[in-house]
Amino acid sequence: MGAFDELRQGMKDIERLSDPSTGEVRVACSEAIASGLLSMVTERFVREHPHVVVRVSGANNRDFRLLRDRSVDFLVGGIEVPFSEDDLEAVPLYRERLHVVAGSQSRWARRRKISLAELADERWLFPGDPAFSALISEAFKATGVKAPKASATIYSIHQRVSLLATANFVSALSDSVLRQNADRFALKILPVNFASPTWEVGIVTLKKRTTSAAGQAFIGSIREVARLTTKR
Numbered sequence: 001m002g003a004f005d006e007l008r009q010g011m012k013d014i015e016r017l018s019d020p021s022t023g024e025v026r027v028a029c030s031e032a033i034a035s036g037l038l039s040m041v042t043e044r045f046v047r048e049h050p051h052v053v054v055r056v057s058g059a060n061n062r063d064f065r066l067l068r069d070r071s072v073d074f075l076v077g078g079i080e081v082p083f084s085e086d087d088l089e090a091v092p093l094y095r096e097r098l099h100v101v102a103g104s105q106s107r108w109a110r111r112r113k114i115s116l117a118e119l120a121d122e123r124w125l126f127p128g129d130p131a132f133s134a135l136i137s138e139a140f141k142a143t144g145v146k147a148p149k150a151s152a153t154i155y156s157i158h159q160r161v162s163l164l165a166t167a168n169f170v171s172a173l174s175d176s177v178l179r180q181n182a183d184r185f186a187l188k189i190l191p192v193n194f195a196s197p198t199w200e201v202g203i204v205t206l207k208k209r210t211t212s213a214a215g216q217a218f219i220g221s222i223r224e225v226a227r228l229t230t231k232r
Contacts (some may be wrong), residue, residue: 007107022051023214028059028066030129032038033201035157036176037226038076045221046063052214060129064088067206073215091203093223096175098135098196103167104186105124114192116145124148125163125171128155135196136172142195161185176201179229201226 025045033058042054059066061077064085067135076093083090099201100119102108120140126133137147151169153158157177163169165185173187181187194209203219205211211219 018121021049021214022111023212024053024055025212025215025218026055026057026072027076028057028063028072030060030078031058031155031157032174032177033076034058036174036178036180037102037201037222037229039180040229041218041221041225044225045218048221049214050216052217054218056093067204070206070209073205073211074219075204077201077204078199079204081200083204085204087207089205089207091205091223092200093226094175094200095198095204096201097198098132098139098172098174098194099178099189100170100192100194101164101173101178101187101189102170103165103184104188105167106170106188107167108170108190109167109188112191114190116140116143116192117196118169119190119192120145121147122148122170123151123168125160125169126150126153127160127172128153132172139172139195143193161187172196175230 005180014064027038031045038056042056045052046054057072059075059077061075061079063075064073067075078096079092081089081092108114116139124136126136133150133153140147160171161173161177161181162185164187170190176187177188205220
């Protein structure tokens with residue numbers, strides 16, 4: 001009987017892997033990706049696949065341990081090009097960059113041209129990730145302007161966009177975050193020459209591992225939403 005039970009369970013596992021309408025999808029990403037791209041993808045996917053459970057957890061873009069110990073099905077985030085992890089595969093989606101942003105009621109939102117020097121003494125909200133905070137400082141230094149001091153350093157994307165909506169602060173947000181939140185929180189990209197570097201965003205999976213049909217469908221939704229909302 002034990003052998004038959006194992007065979008029956010194996011058949012059920014195969015059915016789950018091949019049926020895109022059931023099962024679960026486990027994805028890890030940064031909060032910026034979760035607040036932007038993954039919000040759009042999840043809303044669309046759950047509507048189209050109501051019996052699949054989507055589990056999104058937080059991770060930085062190099063937390064490959066989650067893939068290797070099979071805690072998640074794939075990672076979404078910034079990737080290196082060329083990608084150098086031999087046991088992993090990365091599929092590029094689009095290029096990302098930071099923009100200087102304020103609330104639409106800010107006095108800066110009405111200006112047609114702004115220099116970085118004019119913004120140096122504003123109330124800046126810096127991201128909690130030191131790497132992104134460094135990008136802001138480096139963009140100022142590249143134009144010969146002293147980098148601003150942070151009035152607050154905040155990990156939460158939601159808190160930053162909420163504070164920006166008060167029109168009392170300035171910050172830098174990525175394309176992914178702005179596509180989902182600019183209209184909702186009445187944010188405006190300021191017309192300033194901001195030398196932000198760009199980076200590739202992609203999907204990272206474990207090689208030689210079968211992705212379930214539900215997972216493949218979710219990846220398909222990521223690629224489609226990325227295609228519709230970005231210009232490569």
